[in-house]
Amino acid sequence: MENVLEIDDLHTSFFTRHGEVQAVRGVSFSLAKGEILGVVGESGSGKSVTAMSVMQLLGRGGKITGGSVRFGDTDLVTLPEEQLRDVRGARISMVFQDPMSSLNPLITVGKQVQEMLDTHTQLSKAEAKARVLELFALVRIPEPERRYDSYPHEFSGGMRQRVMIAMALACDPEVLIADEPTTALDVTIQDQILRILRRLQAELGMSVVFITHDLGVVAELCSRVIVMYGGTIVEEGTLDEIFTHTAHPYTLGLLKSVPRIDGDRGHRLESIPGSPPDLLDPPKGCPFAARCEFARNICSETPPPEVRLSETHTSRCHLLAQAAPSENNPFAEMRPAHA
Ligand SMILES: Nc1ncnc2c1ncn2[C@@H]1O[C@H](COP(=O)(O)OP(=O)(O)OP(=O)(O)O)[C@@H](O)[C@H]1O
DSSP states (O other): OOEEEEEEEEEEEEEETTEEEEEEEEEEEEEETTOEEEEEOOTTSSHHHHHHHHHTOOOTTEEEEEEEEEETTEETTTSOHHHHHHHBTTTEEEEOSOHHHHSOTTSOHHHHHHHHHHHHOOOOHHHHHHHHHHHHHHTTOSSHHHHTTOOGGGSOHHHHHHHHHHHHHTTOOSEEEEESTTTTSOHHHHHHHHHHHHHHHHHHOOEEEEEESOHHHHHHHOSEEEEEETTEEEEEEEHHHHHHSOOOHHHHHHHHTSOOTTSOTTOOOOOOOSOOOOTTSOOSSOTTGGGOTTOOHHHHHSOOOOEEOSSSOEEOOGGGSTTSOSTTOTTGGGOOTTO
């Protein structure tokens, strides 16, 4: 399968007055053409910073300190800002959690989407307007003609998110990065937006990186999943591998905190006790060791190597080593001969 994006050993830090926050610490993954890849993890695990690194939108103090982000033949990390501007928003675009803060309250929604086309295409004014109306129809904004002249505050949260999606799709991007796009919306609206995204992805064949802390959403939308913790990828696999052949204690913890449709109502959801690592001074071993119920001495001392469990499934956990004890080891049966 052809990869549209290949991220290799990405390191991103924020240089603050308290020191260097190592937000992303050696992240590698690829995005295949036409797939929806889910990126999950708790708040602070480095999901957004990874996305912002791809787009080179880190803001003040943020810097990629190592690694590469290959997009076709280009490494975006070393690409001059001027050329990045042609990629950003046009060939790789993004949808964020809060559409209100990304929309200009003083400009009509139609004009805002049209501005995107003015910046990145040669379309005439009339052609651009026609394209905006087409995009509004694509994201199922009712009465596109009339809605073109509305201001953001006249739209509901769900409708504003549709505008953002229309804007993100304006230039037919090869990659769409959606960062918690439905988190601020209520469940019904969330569902509608997910359905729109799924349909658009299938119709337009783009590749999508879908960032969320919600495993339920991942199960509905994604074919492959990356699980992040403490600025690293702890597990990666197909939907089935992550959900039914789970091979990392952190993923197990996340799964226990998801409400099950078939579960009994009285069943309390477990949240993982403890808090995420301090990225100003990251732990030298496994980032999850301090919260892991299965941790042994080695876990807080040595970073776990990546263990390959199948062509598509990898995990970084010392419990997968051949030498790891079988007792109190949920992965004892999964340990590959080579690990
Ligand atoms: N501008 C910044 N300055 C300093 N630290 C930052 C900055 N932006 C992010 N960080 C830190 O980087 C780490 C990763 O943050 P990130 O936003 O990627 O997490 P996340 O997994 O996307 O969480 P959320 O779901 O809350 O967005 C956190 O420790 C965060 O505090």
